[in-house]
Amino acid sequence: MREVTFAEATLEAMREEMARDSRVFIMGEDIASQGGIFGQFKGLADQFGLERVRDTPISETAIVGAGIGAALGGLIPVIDMHFADFLGVAMDEVLNQMSKIRYMFGGQANLPLVLRAPDGVTRSGAAQHSQSLEAIFMHIPGTKIVAPSNAEDAKGLLKAAIRDPNPVIYFEHKDLFRRKGQVPDGEHITPIGKARVTREGDSLTVVSYSRMFTEVEAACQQLGDEVEGKVELIDLRTIVPMDVETILASVRKTHRLLIVHEAVKRGGVGAEISAVVAEKAVEYLDAPIVRIGAKPYPIPFSPPLEREIVPQVDEIISAIRGLLNARI
């Protein structure tokens, strides 16, 4: 094990995969000369050259469209979206091409392609630079979606995504890049589609992912004995395909469910998780299913407003307390 930042962990993944397979290349805006806004591409251009680490024009439809074509032509493109917010610019390419090509052409071609999308709230980025949009893509059949919460999975899931023969959107939270974590030595892959239970308990299941998972951990730490042995904490890691079994097994044991994500609560991933449980395990529930997510407003700029809209540790703490005491 070594301690590295989340950004470095993604760099290790890129370096290893680019060295292993010459078809892997990366393109995006401003990634080559300065190593990316979050340092997540540092040194890649020096090591692999400007043909395989390509700076693009500000042309997101061309970047994603060409990524699709490149994948069909035999390459394995990794595409940096700069900010997840700009996925909207290339939405048609994601919605109508990338996610549909394999199916609508009857399985004729594979489309190995990774979209890296730095998302979430950091440094008061305001409405157009702070969004978490995974729920939008969860609703579109044909794309896998992952969202690591720590350096180890950042590396493991990025490697898994690059090796996956299908399109994968890799959401990496901007505020996690500089955080440090242990990463296993040697080859390390986190399987897509497997959640991780990081804390066992018998009274409340908490499902989260990405940065919010670290906030839930912080809440549990603060709650200490109050939650020890009671809260079972699941880091979802993959949004699509979702590890429904792990969630259901936990809820059948704990009888209570809290879901926490940074994305807007309305229509978020939490709604889907809640609905799956209400469909498959409603009889086990001893309390309402509670969701925590951003309130349905654009992310405001000013810190006190942003804190109001985006979930905070306090809100998680009181939801956990409330649920541990709830009974229907």
Add this chain to the structure above:
Amino acid sequence: MREVTFAEATLEAMREEMARDSRVFIMGEDIASQGGIFGQFKGLADQFGLERVRDTPISETAIVGAGIGAALGGLIPVIDMHFADFLGVAMDEVLNQMSKIRYMFGGQANLPLVLRAPDGVTRSGAAQHSQSLEAIFMHIPGTKIVAPSNAEDAKGLLKAAIRDPNPVIYFEHKDLFRRKGQVPDGEHITPIGKARVTREGDSLTVVSYSRMFTEVEAACQQLGDEVEGKVELIDLRTIVPMDVETILASVRKTHRLLIVHEAVKRGGVGAEISAVVAEKAVEYLDAPIVRIGAKPYPIPFSPPLEREIVPQVDEIISAIRGLLNARI
């Protein structure tokens, strides 16, 4: 009351609103000379001229972007997206401009604008011409969303949308355009945000909207006495803001809930409805909450495949039967 088609009902709304307010204009591809693919613009150009009924280039980002600018400049644009599937082309304009402008500029400007988006399955349109995408937009704060199921609401909601000082996405199901229905004489407005209970019952609440609502009605008709007085049927009509009160009141009475939409079940509007109920009324539930929606695949072309992916009346019938007998 008069019997008109759904398409004619929207035409009445356009004619009345354009006559009432000279700021209202409409733009989109191929709407002027032939009256639109579904006849939904017939005669508008003759009546109001080509300045107010504008054919555009195939430039969805410009159409929606300019619509936003026109609204800020004092007009009330109604924009035809041709097919809802092409909302992806203008996604950045919807996601990052239209939905955020009022809030992120601190309420300085109103943005009265209607996006008309013909959606859903019809005539084997296949993967890129058959989608129902309302859930994607429900997750984006800042836009109202409506989806009428019949001629009366088609007219009433379109008029309400045009008069609303906020952006509204108006999803009109392609397969409904030619269907006939009664429309009240004189001024008729359907308020945004109000669901309609069309059938009362004490044992099962069914929530649906758009074309699928008519399929649920067909299912109830086929079930006849089996559901009489038992099934309470709600036509949601507005997706955002959602009439949660009507749904909750009904579920508190019936103790069972079925949600039916044509959009993909995963991450669909049904997930949000289910999650709201599991959060606010879980203690009333006597059965699992069941959702019916498209399976998570692109819509395939061939009729037998399309029927398999998109919900059918049979599936609704057996879900209703199953739920009426279910108990936890």
Add this chain to the structure above:
Amino acid sequence: MNKGTLLRWYRTMMRIRVFEETVNEKFLAGEIPGFVHLYVGQEAVATAICDLLNESDYITSTHRGHGHAIAKGADMKRMMAELYGRETGYCKGKGGSMHIADFRIGMLGANGVVGGGINIAVGAALAGKLLDNGRIAVSFFGDGASNRGTFHEGINMAAIWKLPVIFVCENNQWSSTTFYRNSTAVEDIAVRASAYGIPGLIADGNDVFDVYEKADEAVKRARKGGGPSLLEVKTYRVKGHFIGDPEKYRRREEIMEQLENNDPIKRFVQRVTDENLLSSEELTQVDQEVVEEVKNAVEFAQSSPFPDSSQAYEDLFVEDGVQ
């Protein structure tokens, strides 16, 4: 041009024409579902350009894609079966007319999104360049598509990267109900090439010889690393936008004039006959073979089974069963 080439061109044009006329008929007879856009009148374009390509080269196409697929070498049987929604079709019935693809011959798909194929071709050309496998790419698209952002972004990117791709704008003067001059700010779409510092060529799209000559330049340039070209071919859409189009937006005479004096096949026949390049027996033999081929394709489609509903759950991801 030698006789072999001329006969090949004629055969390809006739294969497209007869295929399309047959599709028209079968659609109107209710045998073919979906939205169908015919390539009739534009046969010379796909024919000449695809004749310059190797099987391993790439093309991307549009909603009006049958002609491109046929010219690139697709199997008519599997095309027709796809139109009929049968499991023997190219996409096992999942695609239909707007989504025919044949990846083994570099046909990367028709596309229901106008301008949606342009950047896929750019990417395929990038792959050709990075893998250094000599493959080039051609993107076919319409005059209407030249107003989409994907056109601008894709050509700029291909230009700065000097990618081996040819952008073929088939200016058939209409995009659906809209005359191109009402939606496109320039008379010659080829002038848009100057916005990217690349050659802009114009060809008479109803003259297979002229298309071949101009495309040859662009193909040669692409193959020797000279980067992309924009080739505008002036042609005309003689059929409605889709089968069933009431066509209230244009005068009947405009179409008749084109049918009479500018049909690409008529013009070809005239020329090869006038110049004694091909005999009428040779042409007639091709006609007969093509009619037979299309008839067989229809029979193949009609006698093929519809996919089983369980097949709806296949082909999403490489691993079956994952959703």
Add this chain to the structure above:
Amino acid sequence: MNKGTLLRWYRTMMRIRVFEETVNEKFLAGEIPGFVHLYVGQEAVATAICDLLNESDYITSTHRGHGHAIAKGADMKRMMAELYGRETGYCKGKGGSMHIADFRIGMLGANGVVGGGINIAVGAALAGKLLDNGRIAVSFFGDGASNRGTFHEGINMAAIWKLPVIFVCENNQWSSTTFYRNSTAVEDIAVRASAYGIPGLIADGNDVFDVYEKADEAVKRARKGGGPSLLEVKTYRVKGHFIGDPEKYRRREEIMEQLENNDPIKRFVQRVTDENLLSSEELTQVDQEVVEEVKNAVEFAQSSPFPDSSQAYEDLFVEDGVQ
């Protein structure tokens, strides 16, 4: 140019310069959150162009929008307060640097999406035309933005509809870390005008006189119904892309050269001094007033309260409380 005009230009340029240098300082002191992009070195562009506009005319701006807002007549106090995230700011703290707008003076907003403002200007111009209120629109955007699809779609649409809009491409040679010739396929972005059959003009963006002259042509054309123009102004971004940019991608000398020989304010002072158009006393007085004004703006911002958390739930829809 009369003295009043020259003094006005000087004041506007200085107001932008001092505002931006102060923002830089306050950002580095940790008082301003968010991502901030400075307009230093490009002051002549916004100054000259907005001087040709009426208050009721529209502009749309970019992530680098402070200069445009100031030149259009925005109140520095409310701008600074917005940067500080205070409730007295233009957007009540909801926007920050990248989202300053002042709708009462036609400033339709900075924009965090590159190329996101272009079509908003097109639409505002359409409104001006349909409402026949004489208003025109100007869209400011960068060299990088000229590679976005919105540029292409918007200009084409404005051209066919002959809308009163001016597309001002501020070619400051860099888009973030990328030299514009590495991302933009042409040397002169103005040539792209030919793709839309509209005039393409080039101005020396660091010469307020030249920008004014070229923009005047475009504005006159727009006002008399002649339709849009594309005006490329050649300038240079002397600061980092954002405050805090390590700037590893370009040579220090390149910047120094610009600062020394091509600063728009220096060049203006040189000229008006050389030609005896303004005295150094007159200039100094402006300097003092501007410094005072910016100081007041900072004090206003610093002493303004942060918004109350309850305000987070206001301003989404016209009716409060609806979500």
